[in-house]
Amino acid sequence: MEEDQQNIRPTKNYIKQILNSNKIAIIGHSSPDADAISSSLALKRLIKQNLETENHKYIIDVFFDTDNFDDKYKPLIGTQRVNEQTVTRYDLAIALDCSSRNRLGKYDQIFKRAKDTLNIDHHETNDKFAKNNIVSAKCSSTCELLYLLLVRTENWSYTPDIYSLIYSGIITDTNNLTQNIGVNTLATIAEIMKKSSADGINLESIRDHFFKSNTPEQLSLLTRALGSISFHCSGEVASMKINKQDFAETNTTQEDTLGIVDYATKLQGVKIGILFIKQDDNTYYVSLRSKDNIDVGEIAKQMHGGGHQNIAAFSTTSEQNLTDVKNELFELCRKQLSIPKQEFEIGDLFVEVTGSGPSEEEIDNAFEKS
DSSP states (O other): OHHHHHHOOOOSHHHHHHHTOSEEEEEOOSSOOHHHHHHHHHHHHHHHHHHOOSSOOOEEEEEOOOTTOOGGGHHHHTTOOOSOOOSSSOSEEEEESOSSGGGGGGGHHHHHHSSEEEEEEOOTTOOOOSSEEEEOTTSSSHHHHHIIIIIITTOOOOOHHHHHHHHHHHHHHTTTTTSSOOTTHHHHHHHHHHHHHHTTOOTHHHHHHHHSOOOHHHHHHHHHHHHTOEEETTTTEEEEEEOHHHHHHHTOOGGGGTTTTHHHHTSTTOOEEEEEEEOTTSOEEEEEEEOTTOOHHHHHHHTTOEEOSSEEEEEOOTTOOHHHHHHHHHHHHHHHHTSOOOOOOOOOSOOEEEOOOSOHHHHHHHHHHO
């Protein structure tokens, strides 16, 4: 392993950051999905496997807010310990799958106290909040970005447990390879499946776990959502709504809404699909989908949310009236639908962008509070 590490040329800043650290915090976003969980756990294992030596041991703690955790993701974690802070201050904090620092939730305290920070993400609306930022909206998921960044580019080795995690993140963030597919997504999946076949690992069981295990309760919730559908912007926008009564009467939760908004964009003539989900505090989580290069990520950003060109979301506040939110949202949809769409050229996948990271004042305040 020491010989392998000597062969690694740390010409890129993110490699230097990892090599210069012993204590690392990896932080996924609050209310984590499969991509946030899988990328966090996969990165920890990749670092341990490829960089750890007898003379350079790593302490790596993984964090993501599990207050609203879906039991469907438990197999991804397995026996791995998460959310246990073993040191007071980390040499490096790595944010994964987070478009902004507020997505770190309660673990932002750990991030802003770290000596160095790195942000790796695939959301087009990422605001480059770390000292070093690698953001590629041309990747389907943070798991795909990690694979291309470390396995494909740096030639890091990986084992079945790692590529199973990466596979999980990719297929869930692409809704079973039906949307948000990047220029390298299918090639990445093909490479992972080829390796899994050689290792005798059946990845289809992972796909079945996420996409072939819907319950009668979830079907009832879908039926209610479809029954609420309405059309706007000359039929190019379709919206649905799920309220607290729907959840109560179908014995479901917000996690059971996965994939419902996509039904709107399957309708002929519809270019933007919207799902309003009422929360326990009477605010709304609003999920957006689009096709034909309509940029709902920009719409969500203007509504103080974020995401990608074809997949995005935002949340309302307790002060906002739903009617006013809808009026503003539909007006943004009209403007976006009127923009002539042009083909874009694929640039460099991996661009490191220097950011400010947590300010010295934030760091000082964090230590005073501790």
